[in-house]
Amino acid sequence: MQVLHQLPHVKDKDLLVGIETADDAGVYKISEDVAVITTLDFFPPIVDDPYFFGQIAAANALSDVYAMGGSPRLAMNIVGFPKALGLDVLNDILRGSMEKLNEAGALLVGGHSIEDSEIKYGLSVTGFVHPKKVTTNRGARAGDALILTKPIGVGVITSALKAGRLKSRDAGDALASMSALNKNASSVMGDSGVTACTDITGYGLLGHAMEMAVGSKVNFVIRSKDVRVFPEALKLVKRKSNRPRNLARNIEYLAPNVRSADIDEPLRLLLYDPQTSGGLLMAVPAGKATRVVERLHDRGVFGFVIGEVVEEEAGWRIRVE
Numbered sequence: 001m002q003v004l005h006q007l008p009h010v011k012d013k014d015l016l017v018g019i020e021t022a023d024d025a026g027v028y029k030i031s032e033d034v035a036v037i038t039t040l041d042f043f044p045p046i047v048d049d050p051y052f053f054g055q056i057a058a059a060n061a062l063s064d065v066y067a068m069g070g071s072p073r074l075a076m077n078i079v080g081f082p083k084a085l086g087l088d089v090l091n092d093i094l095r096g097s098m099e100k101l102n103e104a105g106a107l108l109v110g111g112h113s114i115e116d117s118e119i120k121y122g123l124s125v126t127g128f129v130h131p132k133k134v135t136t137n138r139g140a141r142a143g144d145a146l147i148l149t150k151p152i153g154v155g156v157i158t159s160a161l162k163a164g165r166l167k168s169r170d171a172g173d174a175l176a177s178m179s180a181l182n183k184n185a186s187s188v189m190g191d192s193g194v195t196a197c198t199d200i201t202g203y204g205l206l207g208h209a210m211e212m213a214v215g216s217k218v219n220f221v222i223r224s225k226d227v228r229v230f231p232e233a234l235k236l237v238k239r240k241s242n243r244p245r246n247l248a249r250n251i252e253y254l255a256p257n258v259r260s261a262d263i264d265e266p267l268r269l270l271l272y273d274p275q276t277s278g279g280l281l282m283a284v285p286a287g288k289a290t291r292v293v294e295r296l297h298d299r300g301v302f303g304f305v306i307g308e309v310v311e312e313e314a315g316w317r318i319r320v321e
């Protein structure tokens with residue numbers, strides 16, 4: 001969140017990742033072999049089905065640990081809930097979340113709930129990583145390939161679902177994508193030469209790519225035709241009322257540093273679409289990219305090369321071809 005950058009920077013010799021780098025988790029070394037990763041995420045429902053919402057919220061909260069190359073271990077619920085709603089709804093949310101925590105191998109050890117005017121749900125998650133195997137968004141180098149592990153467009157899809165302009169059964173792929181953990185994607189990073197990683201959430205593909213490029217002091221070239229999008233999203237984004245509010249904010253904030261060639265407007269817009277529980281964006285030396293993509297596919301992850309890292313150059317940060 002931008003406001004965090006105005007806080008004084010915290011310094012400690014064992015603090016490996018703090019708030020100044022726009023990573024979404026903090027990393028603190030507790031021994032030569034172990035660092036703790038800590039993160040939290042919560043938001044109002046983005047789908048009607050409470051069980052599914054719980055799954056997505058958990059996958060999203062766990063993702064920041066996976067993006068740093070870690071294994072989530074402990075989790076705590078964060079709940080805002082209106083009294084008027086039946087507790088069955090809350091039970092379903094928690095059941096969905098627990099299922100994903102089990103899949104992640106993380107233990108739910110507590111939490112806190114307050115009465116609220118609308119449902120909010122999320123988790124704080126604690127994970128572990130070897131201090132030398134932390135992947136931040138600062139390590140990308142010119143010559144690296146960029147790999148993305150989920151298609152984009154779920155922001156437009158959930159906003160159309162909410163407005164009743166899309167049926168759940170026509171959004172199956174996007175819903176499954178949001179509830180899928182980044183666990184398998186993360187598991188290939190350890191020894192595959194990945195130099196930097198982030199997960200794609202509210203700032204959209206270009207926003208999180210921008211943070212990585214700035215943090216790494218490099219520029220990115222993204223080939224739009226290689227970025228997979230959910231086909232429904234390409235249709236839905238043409239209608240302004242289907243665009244999430246933050247899509248326009250992302251464009252306004254990022255566009256000054258994005259150069260884009262003549263690409264189709266719906267596709268261009270989706271590059272800014274805010275994602276929930278999006279995929280991982282990894283940078284890896286070009287010579288290793290094919291192998292990483294193969295290993296992702298072996299583990300059932302939808303990974304593909306979408307561009308490359310080039311030397312830093314003033315006047316732009318990301319070029320979209």
Ligand code: CO
Binds near residue numbers: 024067199200201
């Ligand atoms: Co993140």
Ligand code: CO
Binds near residue numbers: 024040041064201
């Ligand atoms: Co986050």
Ligand code: CO
Binds near residue numbers: 111112113
């Ligand atoms: Co309490």
